[in-house]
Amino acid sequence: MARLRKRGETIRQFILDNVEHHPSDIVQIATEKFDVSRQAINKHIRQLIEQKTLIMSGQTKDRRYGLPPIKEVTKTFPLDNTLQEDVVWRNEISVLLPGFPDNVIEVWNHCFTEILNNAIDHSSGQMVTIGFKRNAVSTEIHILDDGEGIFKKIQREMGLLDERHAVLELSKGKLTTDPSRHTGEGIFFSSRMVDDFEILSGGVFFSHKHTEESDWILERYQPGKGTGVYMKMKNNSSRSVKKIFDAYTTSEDYGFNKTIVPVRLAQYGNEMLVSRSQAKRLLSRIDRFKTVILDFKGVDSIGQAFADEIFRVFAMKNKDINLLHVNASREVEQMIMRALLKAD
Structure with missing residues (x-):
């Protein structure tokens, strides 16, 4: 009985750990992983839904599963000389990470302050919106400004062919349009510290995913204004600021x-x-x-x-x-x- 209980706990934890990347096919993934029937996996899913650690949407073929947010916050700040990234981190974000491992808090501290500082110093925008969402497995942070757009600004100030060329230069590192105040390392290292890192600006979408270890871009048909940065990381990640810096130094x-x-x-x-x-x-x-x-x-x-x-x-x-x-x-x-x- 104890062995069956432990196996059931293992299956349910696997579902929780993988449902974000497999919202529509988690049943099939778990069935193949543990060599059990779909009925058995669905039983575990129903239990997780009853415990309110899993949510379901859609019907039959369109059914999708996900993790309900434990904490979700959105706030908007004026992009003026009174906004300080370390103060926002300390007062608004760090308090939303209770009990997190020190290494995870350090990574979020580094990435959040770097990206918000970029919006403050470079965006030429009026407002910045910060979104925070935490569930049982991972945390997401969005930083969206209404400025010129990071790729357009890099293209303009460096005389590049277009915004795609700006993405190529950004992926190399040591790129900044203000060398007197910045080293050009912030986005490079931040994109490699979290699990998922995405930038949506102008007509271009840039993504770096830790699982793929590669950068890629897509072009949108309806360009938007400003720059949106999306970051996501597992709450129990073993990654650290030192490990990432050591890999490139x-x-x-x-x-x-x-x-x-x-x-x-x-x-x-x-x-x-x-x-x-x-x-x-x-x-x-x-x-x-x-x-x-x-x-x-x-x-x-x-x-x-x-x-x-x-x-x-x-x-x-x-x-x-x-x-x-x-x-x-x-x-x-x-x-x-x-x-x-x-x-x-």
Whole structure:
């Protein structure tokens, strides 16, 4: 009996831990995980609903499950010189995280204050709205301003081609439009500390998910005003500020000297990465790092000129940079090796 009770607790905890990512197919996921019938899983789901730790919406095929919020707050503040991110954190947000592990509170403190400070210093907006939602498994924080828009501002001040190009530059790190007051590290590190990090601004949606370890963008058809940042993290996460900083710094000087560049962000739609101009855009500003890892995930092929510009021309001019690549397909790897052989 005790063994059956423990197994039931394990199944119910699995449902709670995974329902946010599988709201419509959690029954199937749990059935396959524990090799039991759908009726057995539905019994556990009914129990969770009765305990008010799970909610259900829709009928039959459209049925979805989710976690009810324990605490949900939305507040709006004027974006003027009286707004201070540490004060908002201390008075409005930290008090909503009772009993959280120290490492989780530290991550939220870092990410919240960094993103709110960006809105205060850079958005040129009038108001900022902060949304907070916590359930039994995870916490979400939204920060939305009514300013110019982060990607549009980066594009304008750096003279970039468009907002998509701004996303590519932002993903590398060390990007700021106000170097006298900012290092350009805030968004880069914040996006890697939480489980889900998203920016919606203008016509572009940018996302970095911890589970995927990659950056990607989508274009919207109806551009909105301002910048919306969405962050989400499990309440029992083992991630810490130190772990993330250590992953991108060197032991010699503890500087932010390592970056991972998602190569597919250099693509526009279904175009091929074939030209030297595309390669130069990808390589822009990476001479600020000692180690650069080019992530070719999602890139099926590249052209000879694109590969040559990166792995022969740039590499020969920047021998002090450790240029690496990962997740290359067989075709991409062959083109890279061809360029490397020419460099020798």
